[in-house]
Amino acid sequence: MIDYLVYAFLAIAITFNALGSIALHRFPDVYTRLHGATKCTTFGTIFAVLAVVTHALYRIHATGDPKYLGMTLHSLVALVALLLTNPVGAHAIAKASHLSGYKPVKAVVDAYEEKLGGEGK
Amino acid sequence: MMEPVFFYASLIVVIAGFISVLRVMLGPSVPDRVVGVDTLNTLVVAAMVLLGAAYDRTIYIDIAIVYALLSYIGTLAIARYLQGGLQ
Amino acid sequence: MRFIASFVWSYLLWLVLTAGTNGLLWSTQELMAGLMFALIVGYATRDVIGERAVRFLNPMKWLGFIAYSPVLFWGMVKANLHVAYLVITGKIRPGIVRVPVDLENDAQYTILANSITLTPGTLTVDACPEERALYVHWIKIPEGMERPESSEPVAGPFEKWAGRLGR
Numbered sequence A: 001m002i003d004y005l006v007y008a009f010l011a012i013a014i015t016f017n018a019l020g021s022i023a024l025h026r027f028p029d030v031y032t033r034l035h036g037a038t039k040c041t042t043f044g045t046i047f048a049v050l051a052v053v054t055h056a057l058y059r060i061h062a063t064g065d066p067k068y069l070g071m072t073l074h075s076l077v078a079l080v081a082l083l084l085t086n087p088v089g090a091h092a093i094a095k096a097s098h099l100s101g102y103k104p105v106k107a108v109v110d111a112y113e114e115k116l117g118g119e120g121k
Numbered sequence B: 001m002m003e004p005v006f007f008y009a010s011l012i013v014v015i016a017g018f019i020s021v022l023r024v025m026l027g028p029s030v031p032d033r034v035v036g037v038d039t040l041n042t043l044v045v046a047a048m049v050l051l052g053a054a055y056d057r058t059i060y061i062d063i064a065i066v067y068a069l070l071s072y073i074g075t076l077a078i079a080r081y082l083q084g085g086l087q
Numbered sequence C: 001m002r003f004i005a006s007f008v009w010s011y012l013l014w015l016v017l018t019a020g021t022n023g024l025l026w027s028t029q030e031l032m033a034g035l036m037f038a039l040i041v042g043y044a045t046r047d048v049i050g051e052r053a054v055r056f057l058n059p060m061k062w063l064g065f066i067a068y069s070p071v072l073f074w075g076m077v078k079a080n081l082h083v084a085y086l087v088i089t090g091k092i093r094p095g096i097v098r099v100p101v102d103l104e105n106d107a108q109y110t111i112l113a114n115s116i117t118l119t120p121g122t123l124t125v126d127a128c129p130e131e132r133a134l135y136v137h138w139i140k141i142p143e144g145m146e147r148p149e150s151s152e153p154v155a156g157p158f159e160k161w162a163g164r165l166g167r
Helices: A002-026 A030-063 A067-099 A111-116 B004-026 B030-055 B058-082 C002-017 C028-044 C051-057 C059-089 C106-118 C158-165
Strands: C095-100 C122-128 C133-138
Touching: A002 A030, A002 B004, A002 B030, A002 C059, A030 A067, A030 B004, A030 B030, A030 C059, A030 C106, A030 C122, A030 C133, A067 B030, A067 B058, A067 C002, A067 C106, A067 C122, B004 B030, B030 B058, C002 C028, C002 C051, C051 C059, C059 C106, C059 C158, C106 C122, C106 C133, C106 C158
Parallel strands: none
Antiparallel strands: C095 C133, C122 C133
């Protein structure tokens, strides 16, 4: 029963991680690629960690080995680190690429360009 | 190896990582390559966590924590360099 | 006060990372070594951590974050199904819009910007606290939404939550 839950989590994780890397090739410019890369891989990694946590908690229940408690907590710390840093990294890349002159392709509106106006490069 | 399922899952995640390396090689502009590297970092963290469960070693998951934090600093440094230093 | 905040955070991280050394709890050596290292790290980083970071030690705020996580998770589920649909079909209408928001301090802007990045179709490009606005890249702008008047179509319920959590 627990096994099928782990399989389901792993299937979701694999699907979204693969989708994130395919999105890099489907979208036309850097901003839209960031959408696919950031959201899909973060979501996939959440489910990968959930699968590991479920597996480790089940092992604690089955064997009582304290090693698996460490595995649970450490993967949760890795997840928190990733959740805090990933959106900030995407934000930094988006701002830097706009400031260094790469404009969004096929954009219907670009309010940031209007704000930068005269001083922008 | 305790759990072959986790090993196969991390294998597919690593293949997805190779697809994003393709973007790093092809990418026409520098920010495209940075996006590819950022995706690769996240996928490596996921693969490390899954490998830690597959081989039953908690130390792999510790490496994933350190890699997540250090790759974040690397991304920020490249972004700062792209936008022309601290403003 | 700043020393206490950074000390508590580093000791909590140590406790999380070393659980399970004595049964499912901590052995005495780990607790003592953690105390020493947390004192050293807390003293060394007391100037890095801001004066107002102390308010995140309030347990009510942690309950708020726990209550916020299902809301954020549901937003992420919708976001990923949306992006998956876009990856497969490729129908996009991108653009950068200016979103006026009504927030006070940096923590609220950080929470709102990160939440917007993780939720459907939007990615924060820049935050301008001095003009009370966020610049958001929107991957599929609905017709007639190029100049949004409030943050509701972009952020949904997140502005209210960010204002409550970062206070």
